Amino acid sequence: MKKKTTKGRKKIEIKKIEETNSRQVTFSKRRTGLFKKASELCVLTGAQVAVLVNSPGGRVFAFGHPNVDNLVDRYLKSNSGQNSGAGVTSAVTHYCPLSVPTKEFNQHYAEVSRELEAEKRRREMMIPAGNGGVPWFDEAVDGLPVEELEQYLWSLVELKKKVMTRADELMMINKSPVVLGGFNGVEMGFSGGQTVVNGGGFVFQYGGGEFGRF
Amino acid sequence: MKKKTTKGRKKIEIKKIEETNSRQVTFSKRRTGLFKKASELCVLTGAQVAVLVNSPGGRVFAFGHPNVDNLVDRYLKSNSGQNSGAGVTSAVTHYCPLSVPTKEFNQHYAEVSRELEAEKRRREMMIPAGNGGVPWFDEAVDGLPVEELEQYLWSLVELKKKVMTRADELMMINKSPVVLGGFNGVEMGFSGGQTVVNGGGFVFQYGGGEFGRF
DNA sequence: TTCTATACATAACC
DNA sequence: GGTTATGTATAGAA
Numbered sequence: 369m370k371k372k373t374t375k376g377r378k379k380i381e382i383k384k385i386e387e388t389n390s391r392q393v394t395f396s397k398r399r400t401g402l403f404k405k406a407s408e409l410c411v412l413t414g415a416q417v418a419v420l421v422n423s424p425g426g427r428v429f430a431f432g433h434p435n436v437d438n439l440v441d442r443y444l445k446s447n448s449g450q451n452s453g454a455g456v457t458s459a460v461t462h463y464c465p466l467s468v469p470t471k472e473f474n475q476h477y478a479e480v481s482r483e484l485e486a487e488k489r490r491r492e493m494m495i496p497a498g499n500g501g502v503p504w505f506d507e508a509v510d511g512l513p514v515e516e517l518e519q520y521l522w523s524l525v526e527l528k529k530k531v532m533t534r535a536d537e538l539m540m541i542n543k544s545p546v547v548l549g550g551f552n553g554v555e556m557g558f559s560g561g562q563t564v565v566n567g568g569g570f571v572f573q574y575g576g577g578e579f580g581r582f
Numbered sequence: 583m584k585k586k587t588t589k590g591r592k593k594i595e596i597k598k599i600e601e602t603n604s605r606q607v608t609f610s611k612r613r614t615g616l617f618k619k620a621s622e623l624c625v626l627t628g629a630q631v632a633v634l635v636n637s638p639g640g641r642v643f644a645f646g647h648p649n650v651d652n653l654v655d656r657y658l659k660s661n662s663g664q665n666s667g668a669g670v671t672s673a674v675t676h677y678c679p680l681s682v683p684t685k686e687f688n689q690h691y692a693e694v695s696r697e698l699e700a701e702k703r704r705r706e707m708m709i710p711a712g713n714g715g716v717p718w719f720d721e722a723v724d725g726l727p728v729e730e731l732e733q734y735l736w737s738l739v740e741l742k743k744k745v746m747t748r749a750d751e752l753m754m755i756n757k758s759p760v761v762l763g764g765f766n767g768v769e770m771g772f773s774g775g776q777t778v779v780n781g782g783g784f785v786f787q788y789g790g791g792e793f794g795r796f
Numbered sequence: 797t798t799c800t801a802t803a804c805a806t807a808a809c810c
Numbered sequence: 811g812g813t814t815a816t817g818t819a820t821a822g823a824a
Binding site: 385395405408409412413416417418423 | 594596597598599605606608609612613615616619620622623625626627628629630631632633634635636637638
Binding site: 373374375376377378379380390393394397398401404405 | 804805
């Protein structure tokens with residue numbers, strides 16, 4: 369008989385995988401799984417779903433049902449135009465035309481998707497634009513490109529801004545303290561905590577502990 | 583002893599669920615699962631992911647990392663100026679500037695949505711995507727050199743991590759997914775380290791209660 | 797929602 | 811890409 373060569377799956381912590389290679393493998397496998405899940409959600413419930421994934425390296429993968437463009441388009445229209453609240457679609461933000469590369473990809477995706485669906489309607493998966501297995505992931509991850517740093521920065525800046533504003537509102541409107549949670553090993557709860565705002569800083573606290581500062 | 587009350591999970595065919603109620607339940611469960619998967623993919627591999635879900639009922643759910651809202655700003659800035667090399671790599675990041683009509687629409691939509699959905703995450707949102715709020719931080723960061731940006735980045739990333747980690751803990755420990763709900767008619771999913779947004783703001787929820795809106 | 801019993805996804809290895 | 815042993819997501823029922 370065959371020798372047991374594997375110890376089987378092991379539990380992992382959900383945090384960035386530092387090891388480049390396994391990170392890439394995981395990305396690939398999970399991306400596939402994500403698309404599959406999205407696909408099943410569509411088929412089972414009739415919902416429309418669009419998933420856009422892009423690796424730090426910049427490659428874009430997408431899944432869409434009926435297809436990405438339509439979905440995005442729909443969001444676009446429901447925004448700029450006005451639609452009753454009835455059958456609503458969305459009210460997300462206004463999207464710009466997709467960049468050429470992305471556009472092409474989505475286009476391609478749409479085709480592939482359509483074909484597969486027509487064929488068996490099991491799942492319309494995606495496939496990166498053209499190149500098969502290409503080194504895309506490693507490049508920018510370690511040196512974390514400026515653009516990514518900036519994205520994070522802005523993301524955080526926005527978060528902070530909103531947190532601040534919200535904190536103010538919450539404290540003004542009702543006197544309920546804003547609490548995000550407790551500490552490790554500390555009982556969880558949303559009462560008894562308080563939000564402290566000081567010129568520029570925002571601290572989430574619970575009991576005597578602090579777990580977040582902005 | 584306890585009677586076996588369930589036959590356990592059964593294999594199902596991936597085809598539309600006709601029974602309305604179970605379809606609804608499945609939608610809810612799987613949507614949560616999908617967001618969680620997306621979240622994990624982001625955390626584990628550092629990829630950027632956006633998920634848009636349109637339920638048959640018309641509700642819109644979205645998940646995105648990094649924060650879409652901020653990417654809008656980011657885009658706006660790089661767009662008006664020069665499409666900087668920092669250019670956007672993801673389709674998700676290509677958003678058009680929010681137009682006034684859009685904002686108004688979103689506002690209106692939010693109201694309608696509120697009426698239709700008497701559940702809980704209804705109320706008011708604030709901070710129309712973009713600016714309009716506490717600019718101090720914004721401006722402070724605006725003309726900062728890259729080196730500085732990186733410093734800010736690190737400090738903020740650390741803070742963000744704490745919050746995200748905490749959210750994760752809350753979710754894992756209490757099994758209640760920490761939800762970053764959206765308004766503007768868009769339900770935002772949030773779990774495991776992702777900040778979900780969309781033209782407006784988001785809501786931190788815990789179990790059935792809301793504990794923070796930004 | 798919550799609870800099982802299972803189906804399915806996937807971490808390690810090849 | 812495939813295999814195997816497990817960790818997880820969930821269908822069905824309450």
